[in-house]
Amino acid sequence: MTAVELEPVIGLEIHVQLRTATKMFCSCALGFGEPPNTRTCPVCLGLPGALPVANAEAIHYGLMIGMALESTLAPISTFHRKNYFYPDLPKGYQISQFDLPLCSGGKLGEVNIHRVHLEEDAAKLNHAGASGRIEGADSSIVDFNRGGTPLAEIVTEPELRCAEQAG
């Protein structure tokens, strides 16, 4: 039996939390380590009837990232909903970007960048049980403080060839 030779082909999706004053789609202040569910509002809790309003500062930061990466900045960019069910996703969808991202192309050193887009972070789940994971947990609790934090997702082309390079 000969071993099959495989070569690593790595692409990275890097999610960067943007240090804006407020969340991506509401005016809750960003924070870390606060008591659970104290940085929330109807919008980031996904309450019925709540509506998102885009954070201009986050868009500005996203564009700055694009410029730093020598990307093409989109003249028109749209948000899309990524629909799935999970308890850390209060609306049952994540507002993200699909076919018209904020920035396209670009490079960082020798690595080519595919795109940069904006989206909102999910909330934080804590599972009560031996493993700390959802499987076999007695119960889970959700802290929505993080939910709605602006994220810039930087996607590289699948060109990285080894783990060290990816790091």
Added chain:
Amino acid sequence: MADEIQSLSAAAAAAATADGSLDRGELFEHYRARAESDPLNAFTWVAPEVPEVIDGPLGGVPLAVKDLFCTEGIPSQAGSKILEGYCPPYTATAVANLEAAGAPVLGKTNQDEFAMGSSNENSAYGPVLNPWDLARVPGGSSGGSAAAVAGGLAPWALGTDTGGSIRQPAALCGIVGLTPTYGAVSRYGMIAFASSLDSAGPLTRDVTDAALLYRHLVGRDSADATSVAFPEPIELPAAERLDGVTLAVPTEMVGAEGIEAGVLESFEASLQIARDLGATITSCEIPSARYALSAYYLIAPAEASSNLSRFDGVRYGLRVEESNLDQMYTETRHDGFGAEVKRRILIGTYALSSGYYDAYYGRAQRVRTVVARELDDVFKSADLIVTPTSPTVAFGLGDRVADPLSMYLSDLFTIPMSLAGTPAISIPSGLSEGLPVGLQICGPAFSENRILSAAHAFERAIGFDGSSVRGGKG
């Protein structure tokens, strides 16, 4: 005294409280007692006592509010079991605006579940009855609001329209219903059905009341990124004639199959009245109107399938306790949603799924753009478009429940304007076999003043009297 209060339109009641001849508390209690008696199942919640009433241009005239508007601390269930008992921590902007202008909340009205329906038979809280004939539907989805106003249980009401849900029940109940330009009224706090189509508007006894309420509904809201400032103030209409007004009739639509003879007769009579008032009647075509219904019944369910994902039993509303997450989701949504809602979620999810997105949702959106452009073209040479509001008068309870497609046909005349986001009003044009018929008057975006003015002239000439059903004198 009760009879006198009952005879007052909302505007007249507001004037009476302003000059001191009518006590606000007495006015509220008069309607509160009627709402509580509720022979029509129009209300899902009624204020238990007279609230502190804010002084304002709306004169303390109590307002019935469709249940899908979030009202802080008050059940807001959108006609669904999945939100049974849910009390939001905030109030919808549209409601807050009206409360601040002096219209206190009288009660929350019954509706088709999540605004999906044309008969108010899809409510988890029982059907609403049409005050003109208790064996018939009031229309939907704002059936509770329409029946409450028509039946004299509330002086005016707030409803929502996505494909016709203000105009069609207004027509079936013989009252006035105004659907605004999309974006003119904030949607913040409106439990969402289809985000690109949902619109809040007044249901009232007459056109003046509609204008008065609408004036305090419009305005840019920073919490709703799709809301815009109305470019001019809303006027209280005074027109008595239609001289110089060109009304276009989409002849192919009006000549289609399935429109009751009595409805057509009433429509023709309205056109004659228009001519007598000095209007010019022309005919127009909206060639893509025949596809509007299909486009709508792809777009709206698609958007709904996503908007209703938040009802998962995790944070609020019904939760069916199960031993694992998937079971909890499935059982909660299975038990909590009614049949029509499930139907639309399934259709919508399918239409948005990978591989089908462009063929269904994408194509439907393109049809939508074509319909909007065709309407724009008509308005280049006509001031307003007129049609019957509904192809039929109120149908019997249970008549169409087994055939969803026949139910969807109720929205034939209202849907093209919904797709285009343009405003339209329905006013009573007469009776057919004892049941009300509605006349729909449509205009381009932000033409509400023009629409209200024409509606006022029509209303005066038609002289429809709903007092036999509403109580008080006409």
